[in-house]
Amino acid sequence: MTIKTMTTASLAALILGSGTAMADTWRYAFEEALDEVQGVFAQKFKEEVEANSDHEVQLFPFGTLGESDNILEQTQSGILQFVNQSPGFTGALIPEAQVFFVPYLLPEDQDQLVSFFRNSETINNIFPELYAEQGLELLTMYPEGEVMLTTQEPVTSPEDLADTKVRVMTNPLLVESYKAFGATPTPLPWGEVYGGLQTGIIDGQENPAFFIESTNMYEVTDHITRLGHNNFTTALMANKDFYDGLPEEDQQVIQNATDAAFEHIIEYQQGLTQESLDKIMEAKPSMTITELTEEQRAPFRETAGEVEKTFLEIGGDRAQEVLDQMKADLEAAANS
Template sequence: MKISNALKLGAAVAALGVALASTANADTWRYAFEEAMDEVQGKFAQKFKEEVEANSDHTIQLFPFGTLGESADIMEQAQAGILQFVDQSPGFTGALIPEAQVFFVPYLLPQDQEKLQSFFRESKAINELFPPLYADQGLELLTMFPEGEVCMTTQEPVHSPADLDEVKFRVMTNPLLVKSYEAFGATPTPLPTGEIYGALQTGIIQGQENPRFYLESMKMYEVTDVITCIGHNNFTTAVMANKDFYDGLADGDKEVVQNAIDVAFDYILDYQAELDEASFDKIKEAKPEIEINILSDEERQPFKDAAGQVEEAFIEMTGDTGQKILDQMKADLEATN
């Protein structure tokens, strides 16, 4: 471990004010996530906490975005056992588990909410193929769920890939997302979440993408002029436990955890499905002059054509395992039709 990482872990321990001994027997479990308490991951975490505490003697301590650092920091803390639970998008986990980047292959996930929810409930890829990959990294994959349609913000209107030419576009630190925006014609610029607003404000970047609700809650509309939805993705996130902690739980506690995950999963699917339109309504109210464009099928086609390059790049990055997961996801999605 690098010294800088060791210092981060040490600081996290101090911030939490706990010893690392016997976390498996602790009655206070710590759960960090990448968003604010009133955003989708925060709502899921609060429902999970409510269920665990209602059905056991355990308590859940929640740590929203920024409390313990950036996404990379909370993942390190989860792997080290400082945190018992962590919610992190495959967009950040992709460097650790390359196959998780499949969720960033453009136009793979459906826009139809019923099909999307059926996929996340029933997918063999999620429920059978991904857990061993997470386990190899010391993580127990508990669930994955969608957070809403991803849209772009830019300073100028975007109606084709040509409109993204030379646009410095912020992406997560995710190799496949870099490939996506290269294919879309932009100049991808990986940045941590906490730096997006300031980078847009100062002109370091001219564009970025996030779910609709996040554009509203983080006030991205204040530092941008145009929002464009091209239908290319729905933001996905994953809830994990430290594997040593999880494996050390009594069967009854494992049942409490899984039941709480199931209740929170059902709750969040309904919650996030209602967010998209409400979020845009709030943005329009706050900034009436904002330009919001939902591209037509004809306008989306060049972006869809570019998606083939990204799928090929995913296979190159992940080999046979990635191909197996991609094929299974396509089969799972076909089964939802």
């Protein structure tokens, strides 16, 4: 029996063991490897917590406890205290979080993007209420990098995506977004993507450059296209019962560690995209990297209105409020 197939109860027994040795250990799972963006964030969080309290933070990188849906369930049930996960996987649970998959909504300008994530009323006031309804304390959201499309054939227009099976996260709005782009969106667990590209089950996938490089996705695709359509967003959450039950000083330790990790990961990402693309080209000189011109992006950008309408239909009871406030937040970031 693998960890992926374990029941929640048996997994809890495995992690928790017996006795009180783990009483001051906080368990934190994330969707990437230890040396990738979420892992770097997690290590800084761990360092800050352990330097400023008697608690230990135990880290569980991707695959240790299963797929993304597994670690979210484990956090909701209290087996894990913290989980770092993209709204791409929580979108079905918290439909309003799918707003991050409306294409061309987030800015490409890095300073504007960081200002938005620091100061957003949507992130700081609306989303915590929505996450709390699902037993989660939203601690922060942060960007991981420009999303790029990797495919077997070059892409310069929506017509080039006709009949192209693009792997997407199990997120309804992301599915609609790629349909609007002209592709055939194919939800697939991350652990099956490399093999799916090898065997032709899928023809492409999207991720930031660092993840394309670190997971060797360039080995099984030939073209990288920079559509400029999105930036990968992720969120750090805690089990709400756990968090609410902590003394105020421990809650402050967590908030301080979260803030420090946020600033650290923003600095860490400076130059990371270009560095990752350079590594890809060094490993595979035949790879092409195409940044679409504004003229080439225009037909992709035109689909944003259609996807936005879909978001308002499937994005939950507060979809309009979330979209309106997010646009106001983005305008404020642009003028800051």
